[in-house]
Amino acid sequence: MSGSPQASHITFGHLRRVPRRFTHVGERLWLDFVNTDETRRGDRVDLLRDFDLLVEFLEEVGSLDAERAAGMHRRAQQQPAGAAAALVDARRVRAALRVLAERGALSEKARWDALTEINRVLGRSAGTRRVEPRADGSFARSFVPVGDAFAGLIIPIVESAADSLISGELGRIRRCGDSRCTRVFLDSTRNGRRRWCEMATCGNRAKAARFRARERAPDHRVASA
Numbered sequence: 726m727s728g729s730p731q732a733s734h735i736t737f738g739h740l741r742r743v744p745r746r747f748t749h750v751g752e753r754l755w756l757d758f759v760n761t762d763e764t765r766r767g768d769r770v771d772l773l774r775d776f777d778l779l780v781e782f783l784e785e786v787g788s789l790d791a792e793r794a795a796g797m798h799r800r801a802q803q804q805p806a807g808a809a810a811a812l813v814d815a816r817r818v819r820a821a822l823r824v825l826a827e828r829g830a831l832s833e834k835a836r837w838d839a840l841t842e843i844n845r846v847l848g849r850s851a852g853t854r855r856v857e858p859r860a861d862g863s864f865a866r867s868f869v870p871v872g873d874a875f876a877g878l879i880i881p882i883v884e885s886a887a888d889s890l891i892s893g894e895l896g897r898i899r900r901c902g903d904s905r906c907t908r909v910f911l912d913s914t915r916n917g918r919r920r921w922c923e924m925a926t927c928g929n930r931a932k933a934a935r936f937r938a939r940e941r942a943p944d945h946r947v948a949s950a
């Protein structure tokens with residue numbers, strides 16, 4: 726039965742399906758990461774308010790399994806300064822990736838700046854790259870660092886951005902058609918006409934606005950009289 730409490734905690738091997746807290750409309754890991762910095766009714770809302778939420782995000786996207794995520798939460802309690810620094814660094818990378826998402830297709834400077842950030846993260850941590858099965862049957866990159874555990878956390882995210890650069894898909898990344906919404910996504914529709922981050926929110930708002938505009942239009946009142 727879908728929607729039952731059990732359905733949101735299906736186990737898959739060692740993975741626990743965690744209830745979703747973040748939106749996953751970007752179609753790429755790095756775009757979902759960029760979308761953790763949201764705008765709601767004109768106000769900026771940072772969904773990564775603390776280090777634990779960063780770990781929750783990484784667990785939700787499959788970059789950390791439940792066991793390693795629990796280890797990260799424990800380690801953050803033991804080393805709060807290190808965890809805080811890792812969060813600051815993750816936000817800095819996120820800001821560079823937002824510029825890449827919004828302007829990367831048109832601006833060489835945006836691409837170069839993002840590349841500098843990507844290579845800074847990739848260059849500083851030794852460890853093992855892995856591909857992990859996710860609870861929904863898809864797969865995710867993960868990275869098991871050697872040494873400083875915090876430094877490697879966002880490696881799967883920057884690798885995802887690197888993949889988009891390498892495959893030349895920046896031209897299909899769009900910002901939501903609602904000017905008040907800052908979410909970005911990869912338009913993977915065949916006709917390249919995806920406009921909204923989600924139909925359930927921005928798409929429906931636009932549809933309702935069009936309906937209200939029609940209701941107000943004078944020729945509509947004549948037609949329905």
Ligand SMILES: [Zn+2]
Binds near residue numbers: 907908921
């Ligand atoms: Zn939107």
